[in-house]
Amino acid sequence: MPTVLGLTTDTSTKKPTSSAAKMGNDTWVSKNKPMANGERLNTISKRNHAAALEIETLLWRAxxxxxxxAKEYMADDCIMLNPLFNHGSNEPVSKQTDPSIEDVLKGNEPYLGFKFMGDPLVVEVDLMAVSLVxxxxxxxxxxxxxVAEIKATCMSSWRQTAGADWLLCAQHVAYADDEDSDEEEDDDEE
Known part of the structure; x- marks a missing residue:
């Protein structure tokens, strides 16, 4: 029986309307439904994914x-666990801890650069929030x-403000356990 939205509970194999597409085994789905392979995502989702990659790149550049x-990209309630910038410490920091995020970031020498290893995985947490790994x-x-290469794993969470700015809410960075990193450390000791 058709409903207001044009959906039906009828399991007969009627020809689909223009707003539906046939998907194997006589199953009819809306063309607007996101597919598992990432195609046909709505416009907001595409923008959120693109913004996540862009803002994460801007954060690492800073x-x-x-x-x-980098404080400019962080929310007031941002929390971070980042031994790469906290002199090797695995203690979580925020703007209220001692040392604070600001203290930790002030006392660091800049890195020469960075490189994402592969494509970051992005997930929408909400309409205005994303996480990357x-x-x-x-x-x-x-x-x-x-020049030494330091490999790490990272997870960041961002939320969008009413003014469309993205702010970092949380970041967790850990040294990567790669077989290559042991060889590089041996080379540095020589």
Missing amino acids: LCDKPEK YKIALFKRTRKNR
Whole structure:
């Protein structure tokens, strides 16, 4: 029986209307429904995914160039666990902890650069919130004036304000357990 939205509970194999498409085994679904392979996402979803990748890149650029400038991307209630910028400490920090996020970011030398290792995975948490999970490589000059690559895993959560700005709510960074990193550390010790 048809409803107001044009959906039906009738299981007979009627020809689909223009707003429906046939999907195997005589199952009819809306053309607007997101598919498992990522196609046919609505416009808001596409924008959120693109914004997540863009803002995460901007955050890492700020963290590498001038770490204290990264505060501009952080919400007032942001929490972070990032040993790469907290002198190796695994203690969570916020704007209210001692040391605070601001203190941690002020006392760091900038990195030479960064590189996402593969494509970050993005998930929409809500209409105005996203989370990303990925691996990253950061480059830093050693005492012997060589460039060292530091690999890490990262998870970030962002929320969008009413003014359409994205703010970092939480970030968790951990050193990656790669077989290659042991060899690089041996090279640095020589």
